[in-house]
Amino acid sequence: MHPPTTPFEPTPPVSIALKSDIENLKHAIEQAKLGASEGGVSIGGAVVDKDGNVLGVGRNKRVQEKSAILHGETDCLNNIGRLHASKYVGATMYTTLSPCTMCSGAVVLFGISRVVMGENSTFVGGEDFLKSRGVEVVNLDLDECKQLKKNFIDKYPEIWNEDIGEE
Amino acid sequence: MHPPTTPFEPTPPVSIALKSDIENLKHAIEQAKLGASEGGVSIGGAVVDKDGNVLGVGRNKRVQEKSAILHGETDCLNNIGRLHASKYVGATMYTTLSPCTMCSGAVVLFGISRVVMGENSTFVGGEDFLKSRGVEVVNLDLDECKQLKKNFIDKYPEIWNEDIGEE
Numbered sequence A, B: 001m002h003p004p005t006t007p008f009e010p011t012p013p014v015s016i017a018l019k020s021d022i023e024n025l026k027h028a029i030e031q032a033k034l035g036a037s038e039g040g041v042s043i044g045g046a047v048v049d050k051d052g053n054v055l056g057v058g059r060n061k062r063v064q065e066k067s068a069i070l071h072g073e074t075d076c077l078n079n080i081g082r083l084h085a086s087k088y089v090g091a092t093m094y095t096t097l098s099p100c101t102m103c104s105g106a107v108v109l110f111g112i113s114r115v116v117m118g119e120n121s122t123f124v125g126g127e128d129f130l131k132s133r134g135v136e137v138v139n140l141d142l143d144e145c146k147q148l149k150k151n152f153i154d155k156y157p158e159i160w161n162e163d164i165g166e167e
């Protein structure tokens, strides 16, 4: 028996970490480290399709390109470029940190099926919105990702606040 | 008496079109027309701050820059660049069409207070999400904006579907 659903409030799918998730997240972690080495916000993203192919990777470019909209996830989608919507069916967005409302909205717009994050210890973005739109959300809760973020916040607290839209 | 509220579900503010909204939306319409003249998706955006200053304008760049994330609204935010969060308090995002989930999430992330759209006749994006996060949403329901969109869809239906994430 399934609970009743409506087209606008699908039952959130069960969230299950796959064996491949830790491996795939490494592409996002690599990007976060690359961003840190450039003096940028240390958040990375990667999209992997349902067959395990890496469609693209990206990292926050606030500092490097003075962009307020290129987060790890949106930079990744921008790098992938124009792609038929069917390619995103069954795909997973990997991100080192809980995706903000903009990036969560992008995941829904692109029809990406899953989001796997490295951690959400001090920032929780659009996770509820994602679940309400039927996107599977998995938190791997990795110390490595928390440390990557902490290193940046300790060094540049004001840029961090700018990035999450706080004064 | 006000109805009870929680921090996560603020009462949506009353939506009132201001006299200046029609004037300000013209910046977004101008961008949509410019985009159309470039062979691009005819959607434009503009952000105006609480004192009436135009902070920036933008247009969909899917065709022009092969970008899947530069919508009228996000291109506008990208053009504005890095800005202190306080500048967006009381600001309005003008857009020729109902903002998609990504752009609605961006409005919430940036702390923009109002969204004024030209129309939402065949596409309704993240309006419910915006209202649930306390953003005022106004639909001016203008024939000019419907016609701008129709001209593009009639000419390039497949690019339109790509832009809204449909197959």
Ligand SMILES: [Ca+2]
Residues within 6 Å of the ligand: A165, A166, A167, B085, B110, B111
């Ligand atoms: Ca804020």
Ligand SMILES: [Ca+2]
Residues within 6 Å of the ligand: A085, A110, A111, B165, B166, B167
């Ligand atoms: Ca879709």
Ligand SMILES: [Zn+2]
Residues within 6 Å of the ligand: A071, A072, A073, A099, A100, A101, A102, A103, A104
């Ligand atoms: Zn984001």
Ligand SMILES: [Zn+2]
Residues within 6 Å of the ligand: B071, B072, B073, B099, B100, B101, B102, B103, B104
């Ligand atoms: Zn959009």
